[in-house]
Amino acid sequence: MERIPVLRMGSLLLITIQVDMHDKLALQLQDDVTSRIAEWGSTGVLIDISSLEIVDSFIGRMLANIAAMSRVLGAETIVVGMQPAVAITLVELGMSLPGVRTALSVEAGMELLYGAGAGFRTGSDDERDEA
Amino acid sequence: MSDLAEIIARNEGQIRSEWIRDMSQTVLRTDLISKSELEEQCNTLLKSVMAGARSGAPTDVTTSGWSPAREFLEGISSSRARQGFSPTEVATFVLSLKRPLFAAARREMGTTPDKLFEVVWTATELLDRLALLTTEAYIATREELIVRQQQELLELSTPVVKLWEGILALPIIGTLDSARTQVVMENLLQSVVSTNSKYAIIDITGVPTVDTLVAQHLLKTITAARLMGAECIISGVRPQIAQTIVHLGINLEDVTTRAKMSDAFALALQMSGRTVVRQAASAAGSKGVLAGPLAKQEA
Numbered sequence: 001m002e003r004i005p006v007l008r009m010g011s012l013l014l015i016t017i018q019v020d021m022h023d024k025l026a027l028q029l030q031d032d033v034t035s036r037i038a039e040w041g042s043t044g045v046l047i048d049i050s051s052l053e054i055v056d057s058f059i060g061r062m063l064a065n066i067a068a069m070s071r072v073l074g075a076e077t078i079v080v081g082m083q084p085a086v087a088i089t090l091v092e093l094g095m096s097l098p099g100v101r102t103a104l105s106v107e108a109g110m111e112l113l114y115g116a117g118a119g120f121r122t123g124s125d126d127e128r129d130e131a
Numbered sequence: 132m133s134d135l136a137e138i139i140a141r142n143e144g145q146i147r148s149e150w151i152r153d154m155s156q157t158v159l160r161t162d163l164i165s166k167s168e169l170e171e172q173c174n175t176l177l178k179s180v181m182a183g184a185r186s187g188a189p190t191d192v193t194t195s196g197w198s199p200a201r202e203f204l205e206g207i208s209s210s211r212a213r214q215g216f217s218p219t220e221v222a223t224f225v226l227s228l229k230r231p232l233f234a235a236a237r238r239e240m241g242t243t244p245d246k247l248f249e250v251v252w253t254a255t256e257l258l259d260r261l262a263l264l265t266t267e268a269y270i271a272t273r274e275e276l277i278v279r280q281q282q283e284l285l286e287l288s289t290p291v292v293k294l295w296e297g298i299l300a301l302p303i304i305g306t307l308d309s310a311r312t313q314v315v316m317e318n319l320l321q322s323v324v325s326t327n328s329k330y331a332i333i334d335i336t337g338v339p340t341v342d343t344l345v346a347q348h349l350l351k352t353i354t355a356a357r358l359m360g361a362e363c364i365i366s367g368v369r370p371q372i373a374q375t376i377v378h379l380g381i382n383l384e385d386v387t388t389r390a391k392m393s394d395a396f397a398l399a400l401q402m403s404g405r406t407v408v409r410q411a412a413s414a415a416g417s418k419g420v421l422a423g424p425l426a427k428q429e430a
Contacts, residue, residue, distance in 0.1 A: 080360060084320030087355040096354040103360035104327055 004029050006036050012044040012113060013037065013075070014106075018051045026062040033066055037073045044113040045070045048106055050081030060095040067100045078102065080109040134240075134250050135257070136184035139177065142235040147173055149231035157227060163214045172207055176225075179203055180257075190256045192264060204261060208268035213276075221269050225262040229255065289315045291322040298399045299328045300392065302367075304337035312348035316355055323361045330399040331356055334392050336367030346381040353386055362402070364388070366395035 004025060007014040013036055015029070033045060047063065067077035080103045090097065103109035139146065151173055155166070179200035183189075186196020204225070211221050232254050240247040289311070292300045301319050305311070319331060333352070338345065353363040365388045368376075376383060389395040400407060 079358075082359045084317060084324060084355070084359065087320055087358040088316060090358055091351050091355045097358060102358055104323070104329060105360075108329065108360060 003032065006032050008036070008040055008042070011040075011042055012046055012110070013040075013042045014046050014048070016048040016051075020054060021052065021059050021062075023058055026059060030062065030066055030069065034069050034073065037070060037075050042075050045075050045077040046106065046109050046113065047077065047079045048081050048109075049079060049086070050083065052086060053083065055086045055089050057093050057095060060090050060093060060097065064095070064097050064100055067097075071099070076101070076113060078109040078112055080104065080106050134246070135189055135236075135253050136181055138235050138239050138250065139181045139184065139232070141239070143177060143181070146228075146231040146235050147177055149234065150177075150228050153227045153230060154224065157223060163211075163216060172224075175203055176200065177228075180228075180261075184257070189253055190260065192257070192260045200261070201264060204265050205268040208265040209272035212269045212272040218266055218269050221265050222262040225258055225265055229258055232258075285311060285314055289318050291318050293322075293326055293328070294332070294396060295400065295405075297326075297328045297403055298330045298332070298396070299323065299326065300332045300334060300396075302334040302337060302392075306339060307345045307348045309348070312352065316352045319352060320355060320359060323356060323359055329361055330364065330403060331361050332364045332366055332392060332395045332399060334367040334395075335365060335372070336369070336392070338367075338372075341372045341375055341381075343379055343381060346376065346379075346383070350383075350386070362387070364395040364398060366390070366392045 002019070002025065004015060004017060004019070006029075007016075013033065015033065017029075019025070036042065037045070045066070047066070049063075052059075063079055067079075070077045078101045079097075082102065101112065103112050147170075151170055154169070154173075179197075183192070183197040183200045186194065188194045188196060191197070192201060207224075208221050211224075233251055236247055236250045236254065240250065290302070292302070294300045299319070299322055301315065303315060307315070319333075322328070323331060333349065335341065335349070341349075349365065353365075356363050363386070365383075365386055368388055368390055387395075387398070389398060397407070
């Protein structure tokens with residue numbers, strides 16, 4: 001089955017959405033992200049949607065859900081690289097994604113995550129005792 | 132075969148010369164059109180009217196027999212609309228054909244009043260319709276002009292300016308309606324992507340009034356920019372507008388606003404970790420000067 005890869009970069013999860021999202025894929029992604037955060041103890045989730053051209057209210061809600069779920073699990077979510085057309089569509093759909101943080105590029109998103117205390121670490125067996 | 136067509140055919144030369152003479156006394160605009168050009172147009176119109184009158188439907192100008200006359204008239208009305216003729220002048224071009232035409236009918240049928248009346252009535256009906264046609268074509272041309280100007284205005288009025296690395300400014304001039312908001316939003320978001328700017332200053336000094344609708348449009352733009360990872364600052368809020376916003380109960384709590392664009396720019400520089408310092412007085416005389424490259428502060 002097709003699924004979206006969830007990459008691990010130290011304490012961060014990196015997700016690049018490069019295919020057209022359909023509902024099943026989105027639900028699968030929610031499952032994967034939450035279980036990976038729990039498994040690896042990630043403190044940051046970076047979702048790159050720069051190649052996402054089409055968006056509907058379901059995908060919008062899915063992004064908001066992933067952010068909310070990650071927060072519950074103690075990880076900060078940042079959505080990066082949203083296309084202008086996608087942003088306009090979401091606004092027209094009335095979805096301003098209030099709980100989701102955004103950044104222009106992957107680079108800017110990483111900076112934000114490091115700033116938020118989700119520091120880059122190499123080993124999963126490091127102590128995680130920062131506030 | 133109609134009587135009108137016959138009359139025109141037999142008296143063509145005389146009708147034309149009287150028509151041109153009449154027109155040169157009333158509405159000939161030698162500043163806009165040359166006499167030879169006018170004669171040429173009269174000639175063509177008279178010929179196509181004759182052809183139309185012979186077509187079997189002497190007064191119904193919508194039939195195919197009249198299409199050459201119709202096209203010709205629409206062509207000259209739209210060209211005259213662009214040249215700056217008034218609608219009256221354009222319609223008079225056709226209407227002034229009446230007198231010479233009636234005179235010719237009288238010469239031909241002066242002895243039979245019933246027939247004369249019939250021909251005169253046909254000619255009146257016909258020329259009135261043709262004159263209305265020119266007016267309609269005139270208005271259509273003008274409306275086309277207005278639509279094109281509106282479009283040009285739309286394109287002209289939304290420049291996105293890069294103030295600094297990562298800081299954009301969008302001065303909005305004129306009232307924001309839905310169509311303009313769309314253009315403004317697209318322009319801004321496109322520039323945010325292409326210049327990789329994190330901060331955008333929307334200056335509303337040139338927006339005459341801010342009502343709930345305009346505020347809603349602004350908020351939409353700001354939300355879309357935020358979704359992409361850029362932050363917006365609204366500047367140029369005049370005191371009256373600040374009062375209006377509060378009186379209308381518009382919620383701008385989540386939006387950063389500043390009174391002047393300079394304040395917003397300073398804030399954007401500060402938020403991006405930059406600082407502006409005045410050079411030592413000895414180096415730049417008594418006047419304060421911006422320090423060359425703005426140093427990026429290490430946080």
